[in-house]
Amino acid sequence: MSATATERQQTMTLDGQEVTFAQGETLYEVARRHQIQVPTLCYDPRLEAFGGCRLCVVEVRGAKTPVASCTTRAAQGMVVSTATPAVEKLRQTLLEMVVSENREVAVNPLRGFASQELTTLVHRYGAQTGRFQGKHSGKSNSADLNPFILRDYDLCISCYRCVRVCAEQEGDYAISVMHRGFRTQITTEFNGNLKDSSCTFCGQCVQTCPTGALADKKALRGADLPGEIQKTRTICPYCGVGCSVDIMTKGDRMVGIQPAMDGPANQGALCVKGQFAFDFVQHDDRLKTPLLRQPDGSFKEIGWDEALDFAADGFRNALEKHGRRSVYGIASGRAPHEAAYSMQKFIRAGFGTHYVDNCSRA
Amino acid sequence: MSNPLADMAKPDVIFCIGTNMTECHPVAATGLKKALARGAKLIVADPRRIKLAELANIYLPIRVGSDVALLLAMAHVIEREGLVDASFIKERTEGWDEFREHLKEFTPEWASKICEVPAKDIEEAGLYYGRGSPSAIYYTLGITEHICGVDNVQSLCNLALMTGNLGIEGAGINPMRGQNNIQGCGDCGAETLVYPGSVPITDKAARDKFAHAYQRPDLDLGEAMTKVTAFNECGKTLRAMLIDGENTVVSDPDRNHCEQALKSLDHLVVIDLFLTDTAKLAHLVLPATGWAETDGVVCNTERRVQRLRAAVPPPGEARPDWWIIAQIARRLGIPGFDFSSAAEVFNELCSLSPTYGGLDWDRVSRESLIWPVPTKDHPGTPILHVGSFANGRGKFRVLGYRDPAEVIDESFPVWLTTGRRLQSYHTRTQTGRSSGMDYLLSEESLEVNPADLAAWGLRDDDWVRLSSRRGSVEMKVRGTDRSPRGTVFTSFSFAEVPVNNLTGSGYDPTTHTAELKVCAVRIEFVAR
Ligand code: SF4
Ligand code: SF4
Ligand code: FES
Numbered sequence: 059m060s061a062t063a064t065e066r067q068q069t070m071t072l073d074g075q076e077v078t079f080a081q082g083e084t085l086y087e088v089a090r091r092h093q094i095q096v097p098t099l100c101y102d103p104r105l106e107a108f109g110g111c112r113l114c115v116v117e118v119r120g121a122k123t124p125v126a127s128c129t130t131r132a133a134q135g136m137v138v139s140t141a142t143p144a145v146e147k148l149r150q151t152l153l154e155m156v157v158s159e160n161r162e163v164a165v166n167p168l169r170g171f172a173s174q175e176l177t178t179l180v181h182r183y184g185a186q187t188g189r190f191q192g193k194h195s196g197k198s199n200s201a202d203l204n205p206f207i208l209r210d211y212d213l214c215i216s217c218y219r220c221v222r223v224c225a226e227q228e229g230d231y232a233i234s235v236m237h238r239g240f241r242t243q244i245t246t247e248f249n250g251n252l253k254d255s256s257c258t259f260c261g262q263c264v265q266t267c268p269t270g271a272l273a274d275k276k277a278l279r280g281a282d283l284p285g286e287i288q289k290t291r292t293i294c295p296y297c298g299v300g301c302s303v304d305i306m307t308k309g310d311r312m313v314g315i316q317p318a319m320d321g322p323a324n325q326g327a328l329c330v331k332g333q334f335a336f337d338f339v340q341h342d343d344r345l346k347t348p349l350l351r352q353p354d355g356s357f358k359e360i361g362w363d364e365a366l367d368f369a370a371d372g373f374r375n376a377l378e379k380h381g382r383r384s385v386y387g388i389a390s391g392r393a394p395h396e397a398a399y400s401m402q403k404f405i406r407a408g409f410g411t412h413y414v415d416n417c418s419r420a
Numbered sequence: 421m422s423n424p425l426a427d428m429a430k431p432d433v434i435f436c437i438g439t440n441m442t443e444c445h446p447v448a449a450t451g452l453k454k455a456l457a458r459g460a461k462l463i464v465a466d467p468r469r470i471k472l473a474e475l476a477n478i479y480l481p482i483r484v485g486s487d488v489a490l491l492l493a494m495a496h497v498i499e500r501e502g503l504v505d506a507s508f509i510k511e512r513t514e515g516w517d518e519f520r521e522h523l524k525e526f527t528p529e530w531a532s533k534i535c536e537v538p539a540k541d542i543e544e545a546g547l548y549y550g551r552g553s554p555s556a557i558y559y560t561l562g563i564t565e566h567i568c569g570v571d572n573v574q575s576l577c578n579l580a581l582m583t584g585n586l587g588i589e590g591a592g593i594n595p596m597r598g599q600n601n602i603q604g605c606g607d608c609g610a611e612t613l614v615y616p617g618s619v620p621i622t623d624k625a626a627r628d629k630f631a632h633a634y635q636r637p638d639l640d641l642g643e644a645m646t647k648v649t650a651f652n653e654c655g656k657t658l659r660a661m662l663i664d665g666e667n668t669v670v671s672d673p674d675r676n677h678c679e680q681a682l683k684s685l686d687h688l689v690v691i692d693l694f695l696t697d698t699a700k701l702a703h704l705v706l707p708a709t710g711w712a713e714t715d716g717v718v719c720n721t722e723r724r725v726q727r728l729r730a731a732v733p734p735p736g737e738a739r740p741d742w743w744i745i746a747q748i749a750r751r752l753g754i755p756g757f758d759f760s761s762a763a764e765v766f767n768e769l770c771s772l773s774p775t776y777g778g779l780d781w782d783r784v785s786r787e788s789l790i791w792p793v794p795t796k797d798h799p800g801t802p803i804l805h806v807g808s809f810a811n812g813r814g815k816f817r818v819l820g821y822r823d824p825a826e827v828i829d830e831s832f833p834v835w836l837t838t839g840r841r842l843q844s845y846h847t848r849t850q851t852g853r854s855s856g857m858d859y860l861l862s863e864e865s866l867e868v869n870p871a872d873l874a875a876w877g878l879r880d881d882d883w884v885r886l887s888s889r890r891g892s893v894e895m896k897v898r899g900t901d902r903s904p905r906g907t908v909f910t911s912f913s914f915a916e917v918p919v920n921n922l923t924g925s926g927y928d929p930t931t932h933t934a935e936l937k938v939c940a941v942r943i944e945f946v947a948r
Contacts, residue, residue, distance in 0.1 A: 205856030228453075253859070290712075292731065293718055293720075294600060295712075298602060299448050300722075300726055310733055323720055323724060328447065336712070338849070339711060343695070344710070346735045347707060351702065357695075362737060362747075367751065369689045370748050373660050375687065376687060384660060385661070390741070391598075391601055392600060392601060394604070394714060395608050395716060397741030398610035399610070401610050401741075401745055402608060403756070404748070406630060406639060407636050410639045411640050412640055412645065415612045416605040416606075416611060
């Protein structure tokens, strides 16, 4: 019997059900595969489990205290309960301690992909704010005037997801942790501006932050726009990696970009262009009508009918006077297939030549 | 790419040549960093000490344009040390004996003189790549934007063929494409040499198929014209041009030539989002819908076909590119342009392209697949060349080293190489109009080695005039160790610094890709 077959046959008991698991799977991963919702705060499936917040605790038969399911590996014969009253009570207390550090619980969802995680849990557990009065970790850094990332550390709960995503996912090591306990502060090298650190403004720290302490400044400009946030799944317009993104809109306005955590090419990662360089689309400089050049060199706005007639006439003239080898087409590496396909068909079907190319530089 | 992006985490040895991946394809670079954390070895060959170089086990700061010499010597080492995959060579390739003989003279010592890196580093790079199991190659424009671009790519193929690093997980030859749908342009046949599905225009059966489908019995068999030739023919044989969203005046390797060419046309129609420098030369400018406003399909660098979805309405009267082209075609009486949706256009492409045969709009909207997808129940082909090559045997190409089209001399003593930066994209028609991007990078500068700065009596932020045999531009200088001595770098993104006044010294004779990476320049202080 092969090793994998043996592994596949390992079983454990999860909330009274016998389930199988693979070697190396954590209790949290097994639970998730079985649609059992275990709450988490410091967990991001793309990162090494950290085991800091302890919200994901579960009871294991034979263990004296509940264990963190995100760091505990499943073992043959384990009997695990994910939601006993004792565990749920513990979670509520943990949450109350967390929110005591936290100035505000409800934050605008525009702040980031995971920004609602804490709020949602606080509501789900009816955790009361203000039970553990007093100190909180982190001070907001309002001096950093970068246009992308708000560093509102008053909301920080020290889950280190930002630090870890920056190191593990990006390999940038731009931010780190200073001090411990209530004095914990997420900071950059020399405690300065992100721009002067090795930060690339990829926004990953913003998107993994579960409290909105790190927030998308560009998206927040849309906070006062009326309407619900709608998300549309599409592909980044820049390089050839083809990262999946969700465009956030309010009404007809684009307000921001969030990475698609299940994007096949990027698994939630983005770079500064995909994350923040979206507003060229609704820029005032966009062309809104066809423009016809006048003898004096200026452009006159015209309607589509006139424009299309003019366009066609010019190609017809070239064809009649100079033959079918007098017309050329250039497609764009930034327009979709339908544009490129139509361009080559226009030339091949229209003139019978292969006088078509694209700008494959860059 | 022969292998999917996810494979980046799998190789034993990763060889990056001419790719500034951390800046140009940052998200792909995260996969690479993970592989390194896992213990993979990295070889980086690049004239500039880019960030990737700092991660490398072996860094080869080769002189610009000397790639072929390096690759020949690496092949020499692999052959001499018996690190070849004999059964792969026997079963799947041809021309090995001749190539093997040819390699004999290209020792690391020989290459060392051309590449200006120590022979022992070249030796070691060959050993690393040859021993890796598997070894993967990643490259970008640093390899193709040379007069010898084709030789560079074929030299990489030779390495992969002799070591059997093709058709298996974590190996392959992987070009990283620069624009989000440049791969798609080729897939759609918007390239002079191929029909949709990358079928060559010299293929008689394909000609007949398209002649029939497009109701064009006189469709040419095999007569191509690249964009480079087209610009030479403007105002002569070529009289009218339709350009879709290419700010070619700013991105073209030779700006003056390009402007003159476009101005000499009787009829120039440009479709774009903005009134770009290219659009300003047009007789007619047509407003297109942009990204986030257009439903469509794109294909990424790993051949993954993905859906674009519209999220907001376009401004004013802007229309999708395909609609605009179809309307012009209809007025000219060209048959087959009765499309009423992007889906219809895409489905027609699928019906004519062998690599897209199993795809259609609905499937692409549901699933994310890597072509070739020949049939409706085919799961896609993440790794190419598994078990066999589509066109028979893999051929070794016997080729030698050639100097760049232009080399440094007394009047132009400094190498200039060009590229991109993380914070700006292409000609900045997009990033330049996105708020905040200027905070990161508001102007272009010339990167110069600090020792050269001192030797030339310059300081950071001084203005210089940079001249080549074709023209000159003025810009600020900045000292950085990224540039080796004697080589300077700048990007081509800023219209204010039209670097393409300088470049454009030559073209690859086969692909007509421009020599953009290398030209010889002179640098003089200017008082401002
Ligand atoms: S934006 Fe990216 S690079 Fe900068 S601190 Fe956040 S995760 Fe790190
Ligand atoms: S987010 Fe960055 S890495 Fe991803 S496709 Fe866009 S430009 Fe490329
Ligand atoms: S989610 Fe497991 S300890 Fe935080």
